Amino acid sequence: MIEFVYPWAFVLIILPLAVTLFAPAYKERKSSLKVPYFARLVDVTGEKPQSGAVLLNRNNLQRLLIAFSWLCIVTAIAKPEMIGAPINQEKSARDLMIAVDLSGSMSVEDFTLPKMINEVTSDGNNSNTITDKKQHINRLVAVKQVLNNFVKGREHDRLGLILFGDAPYLQAPFTDDITTWQALLNESDIGMAGQSTAFGDAIGLAISVFEQSNTQNRVLIVLTDGNDTASKVPPVEAAKVAAAHDIKIYTIAIGDPSAIGEEKVDLDVLNEMAEITQGKSFQALNSDELLAVYAEIDKLEPQQFDSLSFRPRVSIHHYPIALFVSIYLLALFVVNLRIRWQLIQQTAQKSSDGVTHD
Incomplete structure (x- = not known):
């Protein structure tokens, strides 16, 4: 049987949703090219000029991992305890x-x-x-x-x-x-x-x-x-x-x-x-x-x-923390592995292009 010392902490679950709805979007500045014929390029393409920032978008898997990680943090804050069998003294x-x-x-x-x-x-x-x-x-x-x-x-x-x-x-x-x-x-x-x-x-x-x-x-x-x-x-x-x-x-x-x-x-x-x-x-x-x-x-x-009569109580709040850390380390490992794979592909592409040119 599991009980929470601070069950009110689960109110924090809606905090990311509130931030998403009411906080301004996060914008990240990136480098861009300046061209002398920018006005003519706009006329040709028909695109309207935008401010020099892009919005970061996550895929569904990233959203799921972030939501689950936040749930682990909130659960640890609520401090779950394992309630043992009754002991009579x-x-x-x-x-x-x-x-x-x-x-x-x-x-x-x-x-x-x-x-x-x-x-x-x-x-x-x-x-x-x-x-x-x-x-x-x-x-x-x-x-x-x-x-x-x-x-x-x-x-x-x-x-x-x-x-x-x-x-x-x-x-x-x-x-x-x-x-x-x-x-x-x-x-x-x-x-x-x-x-x-x-x-x-x-x-x-x-x-x-x-x-x-x-x-x-x-x-x-x-x-x-x-x-x-x-x-x-x-x-x-x-x-x-x-x-x-x-x-x-x-x-x-x-x-x-x-x-x-x-x-x-x-x-x-x-x-x-x-x-x-x-x-x-x-x-x-x-x-x-x-x-x-x-x-x-x-x-x-x-x-x-x-x-x-009392029931022994053992705190298990460290388990959701350990789960959160494991997810974070696994995500870092997957991202690092993906970057390395992309670098390998780029290197192989450059090599194949060099051979074809010769």
Whole structure:
């Protein structure tokens, strides 16, 4: 399919016709002979004297070539483009922010993973085998492992990362570079944001980051293992502001509800926050439950896409230009060949006349 960027340029096709009709004829002066008996010659021949110029006349083939060449020039000015087949592109329609608690209580080693042992086989190769024994890891290590698996399946989402302790910090703005996001998560460590838990302030920071995004589907996943003790804005009030900005919050409690003090998780507050924002609240006491939580979130928040369809456009205006140049060069070649042929004939005629005279 071909389209023209400047279709109005085809109005120029009538320009040569307008010049032919309204512009004065082109006259070319040529040398002439002067004779002393010009008046007597006029009387004898009966011809009327004309001005010393002749009009150039073209044959039909020349007119056709000139018209076709002008059509090529006008077509190039109109800039034809070849329109390709439609191409559909999909991009993520959602921004997903993950807030991770780095308070001191995340160092508690109450998460378990299957223990891997390294065995040497009979052929001398090493192999990893899963045993019934469990290895204990701290809460942050468990969160990192499960998060890394979680984000691998969300390669089309734009991910952000907030780390919070005494205060929240934006570790990674929204990005579709999953590898960089994982590197920034893995570099985080317990206590690097302080020992307390500023849960509500982390939600406030997420709201401000979401406000700089144009995506309407906004999801915040918050992982915490303790009670809010350092926020300037209570978590429930922050959740109300998040709901006003169409942000859905999923809260994940990874602490022990039976604990006391700062390490105690206020499940009632987490449930209320999720309910206010039309999200959901989860509780994970081990790595298996945490993995199940993310699987559930995958079901609740399937990936959404904005489709963008476009047709590739390739300019082909150089083709009529190349055709015009080819016609011009071919015409020059034919004219030059014709002149040479006439010269050869004239030379042969002179030679034959000389032989006959002798």
